[in-house]
Amino acid sequence: MTSLSQDCDKEKLRSVSVDLNNDSSLLIDIPDALCERDKVKFTVHTKTTLNSFQKPDFSVSRQHEDFIWLHDTLVETEEYAGLIIPPAPPKPDFESPREKMHKLGEGEATMTKEEYTKMKQELEAEYLAVFKKTVQVHEIFLQRLSSHPNLSKDRNFQIFLEYDQDLSVRRKNAKEMFGGFFKNMVKSADEVLISGIKDVDEFFEQEKTFLLDYFSKIKDSTAKAEKMTRSHKNVADDYIHISATLNSIAADDNTALKQHLEKFAELLEKLRKVEGRVASDQELKLTELLRYYMRDIQAAKDLLYRRARALADYENSNKALDKARLKSKDVAQAEENQKQCLLKFDKLSESGKKELTSFKGRRVVAFRKNLIEMAELEIKHAKNSISLLQGCIELLKVN
Amino acid sequence: MQVHRDRILIKKSEQIWIEDNRHWLGWVETFRILLVFLRQQLVYNYKKVWELDPGDVLGCAQMLIFFMFMSSDATVELTLTAPNSRGRKEIIGPTEPLSTTVNTHGKLHVANTSNKPSEEVEEEESGDTFELNIAVTNPEKMGDGMNAYMTYKVSTQTTLPAFRSKTFSVRRRFSDFLGLYEKLSVKYNLMGCIIPPPPQKSVVGMTKVKVGKEDPSSAEFVEKRRAALERYLQRVVSHPALLQDSDVQEFLEREELPRAVNTQALSGSGFLKMINKASDAVNKMTIKMNESDNWFESKLQEVENEEQLLRRLHASVDSLVNHRKELCSNTAMFAKSVAMLGSSEENSALSRALSQLAEVEDKLEQLHQEQAFSDFFTLTELLADYLRLLGAVRGCFEQRMKAWQRWQEAQSTLQKKREAEAKLLWSNKPDKLQQAKEDITEWEAKVGQCERDFERISSTLRKEVHRFEKEKCRDFKHHIVKYLESLLRSQHRLVKCWEAFLPEAKAIV
Numbered sequence: 001m002t003s004l005s006q007d008c009d010k011e012k013l014r015s016v017s018v019d020l021n022n023d024s025s026l027l028i029d030i031p032d033a034l035c036e037r038d039k040v041k042f043t044v045h046t047k048t049t050l051n052s053f054q055k056p057d058f059s060v061s062r063q064h065e066d067f068i069w070l071h072d073t074l075v076e077t078e079e080y081a082g083l084i085i086p087p088a089p090p091k092p093d094f095e096s097p098r099e100k101m102h103k104l105g106e107g108e109a110t111m112t113k114e115e116y117t118k119m120k121q122e123l124e125a126e127y128l129a130v131f132k133k134t135v136q137v138h139e140i141f142l143q144r145l146s147s148h149p150n151l152s153k154d155r156n157f158q159i160f161l162e163y164d165q166d167l168s169v170r171r172k173n174a175k176e177m178f179g180g181f182f183k184n185m186v187k188s189a190d191e192v193l194i195s196g197i198k199d200v201d202e203f204f205e206q207e208k209t210f211l212l213d214y215f216s217k218i219k220d221s222t223a224k225a226e227k228m229t230r231s232h233k234n235v236a237d238d239y240i241h242i243s244a245t246l247n248s249i250a251a252d253d254n255t256a257l258k259q260h261l262e263k264f265a266e267l268l269e270k271l272r273k274v275e276g277r278v279a280s281d282q283e284l285k286l287t288e289l290l291r292y293y294m295r296d297i298q299a300a301k302d303l304l305y306r307r308a309r310a311l312a313d314y315e316n317s318n319k320a321l322d323k324a325r326l327k328s329k330d331v332a333q334a335e336e337n338q339k340q341c342l343l344k345f346d347k348l349s350e351s352g353k354k355e356l357t358s359f360k361g362r363r364v365v366a367f368r369k370n371l372i373e374m375a376e377l378e379i380k381h382a383k384n385s386i387s388l389l390q391g392c393i394e395l396l397k398v399n
Numbered sequence: 400m401q402v403h404r405d406r407i408l409i410k411k412s413e414q415i416w417i418e419d420n421r422h423w424l425g426w427v428e429t430f431r432i433l434l435v436f437l438r439q440q441l442v443y444n445y446k447k448v449w450e451l452d453p454g455d456v457l458g459c460a461q462m463l464i465f466f467m468f469m470s471s472d473a474t475v476e477l478t479l480t481a482p483n484s485r486g487r488k489e490i491i492g493p494t495e496p497l498s499t500t501v502n503t504h505g506k507l508h509v510a511n512t513s514n515k516p517s518e519e520v521e522e523e524e525s526g527d528t529f530e531l532n533i534a535v536t537n538p539e540k541m542g543d544g545m546n547a548y549m550t551y552k553v554s555t556q557t558t559l560p561a562f563r564s565k566t567f568s569v570r571r572r573f574s575d576f577l578g579l580y581e582k583l584s585v586k587y588n589l590m591g592c593i594i595p596p597p598p599q600k601s602v603v604g605m606t607k608v609k610v611g612k613e614d615p616s617s618a619e620f621v622e623k624r625r626a627a628l629e630r631y632l633q634r635v636v637s638h639p640a641l642l643q644d645s646d647v648q649e650f651l652e653r654e655e656l657p658r659a660v661n662t663q664a665l666s667g668s669g670f671l672k673m674i675n676k677a678s679d680a681v682n683k684m685t686i687k688m689n690e691s692d693n694w695f696e697s698k699l700q701e702v703e704n705e706e707q708l709l710r711r712l713h714a715s716v717d718s719l720v721n722h723r724k725e726l727c728s729n730t731a732m733f734a735k736s737v738a739m740l741g742s743s744e745e746n747s748a749l750s751r752a753l754s755q756l757a758e759v760e761d762k763l764e765q766l767h768q769e770q771a772f773s774d775f776f777t778l779t780e781l782l783a784d785y786l787r788l789l790g791a792v793r794g795c796f797e798q799r800m801k802a803w804q805r806w807q808e809a810q811s812t813l814q815k816k817r818e819a820e821a822k823l824l825w826s827n828k829p830d831k832l833q834q835a836k837e838d839i840t841e842w843e844a845k846v847g848q849c850e851r852d853f854e855r856i857s858s859t860l861r862k863e864v865h866r867f868e869k870e871k872c873r874d875f876k877h878h879i880v881k882y883l884e885s886l887l888r889s890q891h892r893l894v895k896c897w898e899a900f901l902p903e904a905k906a907i908v
């Protein structure tokens with residue numbers, strides 16, 4: 001059972017830049033979270049000046065499933081069809097550190113005590129990092145909702161923030177799961193069909209081609225970045241083993257070599273901390289950025305899809321109207337239908353255009369911020385390593 | 400002697416046939432010699448079969464080694480110190496070097512003295528003010544198919560008067576290096592000197608090279624071997640006694656060296672070596688030495704502990720090298736992926752930044768690759784070398800133990816002879832008595848000799864271990880500093896890469 005309290009301000013700086021209006025009418029954050037076995041309980045804290053809420057300052061406890069429920073309800077709401085719904089936060093995944101902990105337990109016999117404690121510390125730090133990441137991702141989801149002019153007023157959103165008892169979101173039963181799965185399949189099939197149709201509107205056509213292409217590339221990049229940061233971490237872990245073995249050799253040795261080995265071991269220990277930081281910073285700034293925008297682009301693609309669906313509906317309604325006129329039956333109804341479709345489509349197109357433009361800007365800003373931060377951190381860590389190495393080399397050369 | 404007459408009578412055509420079939424011929428020949436020897440014992444020395452003692456068989460085994468050399472046409476000049484000589488010097492053979500009847504195959508050695516040797520400084524620590532630099536370079540493949548092999552240029556630069564010229568170079572192949580080791584270990588093992596062991600054979604690696612695949616792994620293998628051979632030679636010449644040795648000097652200087660076939664893995668001598676090693680292992684377990692000097696016991700324990708720890712360290716560094724290589728390839732893939740991402744990005748400034756990022760990652764990949772090489776060649780190979788050296792040190796301790804054993808055996812034989820004499824005094828056989836007295840004097844001399852040998856080996860070993868430790872300390876420190884410097888260099892380059900990227904990132908609008 002681990003509990004996280006927000007200690008350093010640095011954590012407040014979100015790794016992924018979200019374009020938030022600093023409107024303090026609705027401020028949300030997750031100051032605390034509890035990890036029980038498989039479940040993570042988030043404490044969602046809201047501070048607001050809006051009248052729609054009962055209290056100006058309150059907190060509730062929510063689980064990951066509640067977030068998913070909120071996301072799905074928003075997606076299914078017709079009204080928001082023309083908006084990019086912020087992507088749902090991914091499920092907290094403690095699989096990787098858990099597996100490593102297991103392996104460490106198995107290999108305990110072969111390591112010295114210090115080595116084991118150090119590896120354990122590393123693992124605990126990794127666990128903590130995963131934990132922090134998941135908290136952040138959930139927080140950002142809520143904050144994007146709160147900063148969106150339309151979505152922040154959603155009734156479900158308010159319930160989510162306010163309802164002080166357990167939401168007890170009913171887990172999707174088998175039928176609904178299957179239904180959801182089926183819907184997804186239909187959606188992707190439709191997507192393929194629709195992506196083939198050339199859009200009349202130039203803007204949307206461009207966006208579509210761009211987003212489709214970009215999505216596949218960013219997915220690929222995310223996977224490769226993940227692999228890269230993982231091997232970086234492995235290298236840092238190796239330093240621990242080497243440092244520990246050097247210490248054992250130095251303990252037995254009683255020639256002049258002893259001091260050299262000890263210094264070398266010490267240096268490696270410090271270096272590996274730096275390397276570990278490099279790996280985790282890279283993960284946060286680069287991999288997380290790519291991952292987040294991959295999901296965001298998926299949401300944008302969903303918007304395009306919905307618009308294309310609306311267009312298809314409109315065209316269908318046109319055809320229905322023509323048929324009705326031919327048969328002179330239910331003309332009024334068909335006309336009404338067609339008008340509705342047209343309205344819907346226009347609304348979607350308009351809000352879609354706005355959303356997509358702001359999305360573009362958001363993305364560029366986020367990339368800029370993260371790339372700059374990553375470069376600066378890499379430089380800082382490398383300079384740190386340099387000073388450590390130089391110090392050690394001088395010490396060794398003197399003796 | 401019978402055997403020599405046989406050899407001289409062999410005709411030229413037969414010689415060629417012998418050449419082609421030397422592998423199993425060696426066995427045939429040695430078996431024949433063994434039978435000859437046994438017959439000699441039984442017939443000429445009036446011994447009965449049950450009177451053959453282990454010493455005879457051991458002497459026989461040594462003969463086998465010698466005759467293996469002879470029959471396999473590699474007339475390696477061997478100064479025979481027969482440690483188990485029991486007055487049978489007349490059988491062991493000529494002690495002057497044999498005339499070589501080597502057909503040098505045309506493809507074998509191409510002396511290359513015209514090129515200038517490359518510099519590689521290795522300082523001498525002894526009081527003499529001379530210098531000897533050795534470099535091993537220019538691996539070249541000779542021959543083709545499964546008979547192909549690599550030759551390396553061994554260049555020497557020296558001010559030593561013992562050599563004919565100041566700079567010279569020769570071409571040697573891997574088996575020559577192994578042959579040098581064999582010669583040196585036979586000569587010096589009994590004196591307690593620590594002989595640096597050569598790099599290990601690798602059937603897999605060499606087969607790849609022979610087959611002729613021009614892939615990076617076989618190039619890496621050749622480079623690894625070349626560096627290992629260089630270090631081996633540098634260690635050999637840094638030993639003051641070995642530097643003066645004629646075999647070493649010949650190895651460095653002589654244009655064409657007779658092929659040391661006894662080093663082949665599947666030759667008769669290879670099998671014999673295995674048998675000897677097995678018998679040594681059994682010996683070690685059964686003999687408990689009465690240690691008068693605690694220093695040796697504690698030192699041996701230290702050496703064994705260190706070997707274990709170094710082995711672990713070697714494994715960890717190996718895993719580091721592998722992970723870094725993995726990081727290298729992952730970075731390369733990531734770089735490509737980011738480049739594609741950048742090309743499909745619509746915002747031009749961001750697109751430029753992303754392709755810059757791809758370039759940075761590409762440079763990082765190269766960096767990681769070089770770092771992995773440095774990890775490997777500086778640390779891993781150093782550790783592997785020292786693991787082998789520690790094995791050699793242990794071997795020297797074993798030799799000392801064997802010397803002690805021999806001394807004890809000589810003493811017990813002397814005791815037996817004395818008892819025999821006492822018995823003869825009782826039974827009153829004057830002619831046998833004379834023989835017995837002569838035996839006793841002989842064995843007293845032998846006991847004295849063994850004791851002196853043992854003392855000598857003990858003191859040499861002590862000195863050698865001290866020298867070894869000093870050198871190890873120096874070596875490790877040197878390599879650690881070198882490794883740290885390489886890490887430092889790569890970190891500097893890292894900083895440069897990222898600093899170049901930063902303005903591009905800031906330029907995104």
